[in-house]
Amino acid sequence: MRYIIIGAGAVGATIGGRLAEAGHEVVLAARGAHAQALRADGLRLTTADGARVHRLPVVAGPAELGELRPDDALLLTVKTQDAIPALDAWGDAEVAGGGTAAQRLPVLCLQNGVETERLALRRFARTYGVCVWLPATFLEPGVVSALCAPRTGILHLGRAAGGTDRLLAQISADLERSGFAAPVVEDVMRWKYAKLLGNLGNAIQATTGPEPSPAKGALLLRAIREGKAAFAAAGIAYASDAEQAAARDGKAEQPPGVVRGGSSWQSLARGTGSIEADYLNGEISLLGRLHGVRTPVNDTLRHAANIFARESLPPGAMSIEDLTALADEAEARP
Known part of the structure; x- marks a missing residue:
């Protein structure tokens, strides 16, 4: 099986590099300065095992590969706001023997x-879902680090519509040999909702910085309470805290004392001009509007994160007191 990593950023490059180390064929799809760095200097990947350089094929899109192979697996690792162009471009790609990737290949x-x-x-x-627990950092073109140990990350796998199949068993085995925990589950979306x-x-981190504080924790709990209320109203099941803790226990621990900016913080730090808040806090806002649940905290977080991205504000430029005050004002409105 050949793995095509569509969006070789923090998560994609880490998985691609680890798969390559284990002897699997990997292609990285990337753009801009990151693609240039990957081609010129290779993927400079640091994990708990140390730093190394992977020189892997790099493409901007499917046209550079020609016909795709029937044994290709597409790993879509772009952010959600970039998913539609990627799905359309790769879905229309022709596969050797007839048909398109959307008709024949797994994504x-x-x-x-x-x-x-x-x-x-x-x-x-x-179509398959993957619930990703893989703390990784991507701030410089061509350079990625993922320092968890003893496993680099935890990837729950399942069919997006529910259930499992033989392909998932094969991919799970490949990922396990590449340094990940990769359980196959019947209900992957239940894990993703959790x-x-x-x-x-993520929006709190992006706007006020990654350093934890009681005030940040309190605001997050308010956002989570809204999320759980929206899930309940929509009849959406999600894995419990105990299940998640058991799945992660001792498998992928971050180094002690490391404060790491998450994916949204990194988007702002790299100046990408976009952020995934519409599909995180915005998902709760959507469910709330559909099912009659007020979500003022998540509305506030989504709005603030989008302003930071749109106006290229530096991550962490807002105080948690100001962000909390905005949430309080939104909550007080009728």
Whole structure:
């Protein structure tokens, strides 16, 4: 099987590099300065095992590969806001022997949030979800670090529509040999909804900085309470805190004392001009509006994060007191 990593950023490059180390064929799809650095200097990947350089094929899109192979697996690791162009471009690519990638090849969605699977299912006959627990850092073109140990990360795998199959068993085995825990589950979206609750804090990190504080924790709890209320109203099941803790226990621990900016913080730090808050806090806002649940805290976090991205404000430029005051004002409105 050949793994094509569509969006070789923090998560994609880490998985691609680790798969390559284990002897698997990997292609990285990337753009701009990052693609240039990957081609010129290789992927400079640091994990708990140390630093090394991987010189892997790098493409901007499917045209550079020609016909795709029937044994290709597409790992979609772009942010949700970039998913539609990627799904369309790769979905239309022709596969040797006839048909398109959307008709014949599997696509695995490795985004935070739950929207990409729905976008992919509209296009791809074989759509899979992956719940990603893989703290990684990507701030400089061509350079990625992921320091968890003893496993580099935890990747729950399942069919987006529910259930499992033989392909997932094979991919799980490949990932396990590459340094990940990769359990195959019947209900992967249940795990992704659970992780979404934690990701509601990404906007807090992005706007006020990654350093933890009681005030940041309190605001996150308010956002999570809204999320759980929206899930309850929508009849959405999610993995419990105990299940998540058991799945992670001792498998992928971050180095002690390391304060790391998450994916949204990194988007602002790299000046990408976009952020995934519409598909994290915005998912709760959407569910709240559909099911009659007020979500003023998540509305505030989504709005603030988007202003930071749109206006290229530096991450952490807002105080948690100011952000909390905005949430309080929104909550007080009728």
